[in-house]
Amino acid sequence: MSTVTRRRRPSRDVRPRRRPVQGVVAKIAIFLILFYAVLAVLGPHITPFPPDQVGVGPRLSPPSADHWFGTDALGRDQLSRVVAAAQPALLSAVYAVTFALVIGTVIGIAAGFLGGLWDGTLSRVVDLLFAIPEYLLAILVITVMGSGLVNASLAIGLVCIPRFARIARASTIAIMERNYIDAARLCGRGRIWIMRRHILPNIASPLVIMTAINLSTAEGAYAALSFLGFGVRPPAADYGSMISSSQQYLLTDPWLVVFPSIAFVVLVLAFNLLGDVMRDRLDPRSRTSAGA
Amino acid sequence: MLLYLSRKLAGALAVLLLLSALIFFAGRGLVPGNLATVLAGPKASPETIKAIERDLGLDQPIYQQYLDWLSGVLRGDLGTSPFSGQPNLDVIAQQVPVSLELSLMGLFFAVLIGIPIGVIAANRAGSGTDWGIRLPLLIVFAFPAFVSGSAALYLATHYLTNLYSPSYIPFSDSAMANLQTMLLPALAVGIPTAPLVSQMTRSSMIEVLSQPYIATARTNGIAEWRITYLYALRAALPPVLTLIGFIFGLLVGGLFIVEQIFSLPGLGRGVLSSISNRDFSQVTAQAIVMAGAFILGNLLVDLALPFVDRRILRK
8 A cells, every 4th residue: 555655646736846946947937038028129229230230240250259159151240130139039929929819819718608600610710720730821821921020920820829719718618607607697798798807817827828838839930930031031130040041051150050049949948938837837737738 | 430530531621621722822822913924924925925824724713713723633633833844743742752751750759759758757747857857858849940950960960970961862762871861850850849749648647647547556566567558658648649640730840941951852842942933833732732641640640549549439
């Protein structure tokens, strides 16, 4: 019997012990994200050189006292470009996730609350959207709308909609049988009022988790699209396009790839950590949609 | 069983139909302005333009063009590119094996790495080591294919010159030389995907391990490795399998990037070059093949699920 009790019982009962680690991880993640946010806001004002200015230094010089991250093939200062790239990186994630959050939540609540034909139709549409390979969908959308920061972000947002819609619908259905919903109905409250005042606040926590998780996937997806040439227009810098335009110098001047890669990976990691901590904190079951 | 099968099949067909429309119209959106005018060149006479329109069926209403294209696709005719004059099927037939091999190898590595790590993490869930296992995974997950791929390419060309050969050789020509080219790209696809598999394995295993029948098995003195790998893992597999279906979609994205980095002549790179050539005919053909493969992959996973867990059929 003792072997049984000694077994590590997973999940719920041990959670409190995990808190201290979580606290530190959460602080690091939030600090990093704030750091990037400051760079994004102050970006153009604090860079040592104008980020898009050609020939501020020698071509392809390795990191030095003048150019900490070296210079690229056009003699542009890499440090300035890496700093400037924080803005499109954060903006793309915020645009994409906001778009997906708003549309997905509206679809999800409407499907869950109205039920019947509404639910059937909306759920089918969401299922269809979910069944399309993400990058293929995003690239097709960009093909039609044209590349650029906003269009690429919206394409990614479109891809993320089903995740929000599904979780919003499931959470709405779960609280539909609560007494206060019936009470509000008996009081003659309109459907919109109930959805806004009762349902939305009560399904907020899974949506917050979903938002945190999707910030990192959206940022990764944007960088990937930008790597493929669908992101910001050329003279402007972002991590994906910097890495892709430095590919040909990978073997001779690896620092051109290294610095934007580090900057990008740290940002995605911060979003990932934030998402993980949020999930552990807010999700009572702590197992939905593992990292997806 | 039959009902389950037919429902899954109908769903897959519906998705494919919707996608075909999306792909067709996206392809048309690729060429700005009048297609025939673009094809004929700037100095063409109105008669030439008319002739081209008639040849390609562009004088028909757009929905008619879509239906013609769709019925062609259903009969296995993917059309001929008006830009290169090559049948699209021939081009794709060369690209598909490359992408298929890359994604299967990538999936293999993702599963090979992800499932054992997930099982180990589940066994130690809740302890301090849990974060110790999850943190490196999250770090790996933060490395997208285009960063890890670049790093792998750099390391291989500098230090492991005999491990990697940069020029692609078909498997049928020389299996060894082919694997030499594909191993590194496959790792670049597989390793960033592995954390997803291990996360899902971990959480699914945790749930199964807390079931009463596992405790019963323990009190009956059944060896711990038997419980973990034979009883629990089997019961924990369905969500992992579903995730693997989902991963096919991620692999499609990985293909675009990894094929680009390693200059592999696959479908992903093909789509990108068709887009930059504005070859709408080829891009629609490639995209529909890609979408079909993805949906087929998901369908196969759905069909395999009842064999792992019969309870699925009762839902």
